[in-house]
Amino acid sequence: MTSTPLLSVRGLRKSFAKLDILKGIDFDVAAGEKIALIGPSGSGKSTCLRCVNYLEQPTAGEIFLDGARVGVSTAPTARAMSNRQLAPQRAQMGMVFQSFNLWPHLSVRENVAIAARMVQGLSRAEADALAEAMLAKVHMEHKCDAKPEQLSGGQQQRVAIARALAQRPKLMLFDEPTSALDPELVAEVLSVIHELADEGRTMLLVTHEIAFAREVADRIFFLDGGVISEQGPARDILANPNTDRLRSFLRQLAH
Known part of the structure; x- marks a missing residue:
């Protein structure tokens, strides 16, 4: 992995009216790295993904893809990009949604x-x-x-x-790609994603498929209450969670 991250997220916050969904998130993703975002419903996982490619405009924070600021034009002065201006940047982040669209x-x-x-x-x-x-x-x-x-x-x-x-795309974003599928169809989609991961593609993956995340992801981020409360190498963090909250979450998924 290179020393310069492909994706860099700094101070990401997102609020809807008076509801704070993301409360200050910072992370980097290196080229070729696979990151799985896990956490309870409402923890901000999908919102984080949608802010990365500006389908949702962040309330605060900065996002950089391959060194370029996402969603903000820098010449001659910094200002929010229009959807037309955003299109080339979004194209660099292939998004796969829960629904097929x-x-x-x-x-x-x-x-x-x-x-x-x-x-x-x-x-x-x-x-x-x-x-x-x-x-x-x-x-x-x-x-x-x-x-x-x-x-x-x-x-x-x-x-x-x-x-x-x-x-x-330089980066693939998966927002719970199997959540709308019948159980017998999940494996065929996960198999394709696994093959893409084996090609060395950079991925940010929101999923409840913990066994899959353990196998495919390099690192796991556990989102809870709008923050990344725990992160680390996938196998380590799932085998030895540091917080009671993550231990409780993993037990619930196991039942």
Whole structure:
């Protein structure tokens, strides 16, 4: 891992009205590192992820991706970026949501290719070729011409992952990618994410799949009450949690 982080988050805070969700978060992610965010519902995990790529504008704090400030234009004076200005930065952070968010009227190929055409400016032929390559990476190339309604939930999520990959991101963001799936479909999606992790991709992953986090993540951040209350190497922190709060959380998931 390099000494300069790919992602750097400093003093991240997010409030909705009078409710403080994130209360000051600092962390770095090195290139090629896999970080799992775990914690109880309402602890701020998904909000943290959405602030990283400015789907939610932070109340305070700074986020840097590969040395560039996210969401803020620095020339000639610092000011918030518009959604149009943000688009290239967001494209560097491939986001996979809990829900699949596929266009129902488009084919699988078209769902993956559309971002490449709109954000990267590729021709239809170039975008289609890229889409087919990314669909092969998630083992969905045989469904290129299908519509989303013809796919299982696990297949739809794999298409959503291919769509994120088609942006050629520097960082992959996964927001509980298996939470909307039936239990028998979870393994196929986790298997694809595992393969991407083995390629050395940088990942920030919100998950309740603790066994998967232990196997794939380099480090785990335990969010509780809007702060990172505990962090460390994945296997160490799960085997020997330092706080009663994390021990209690892990026991609840085990039942």
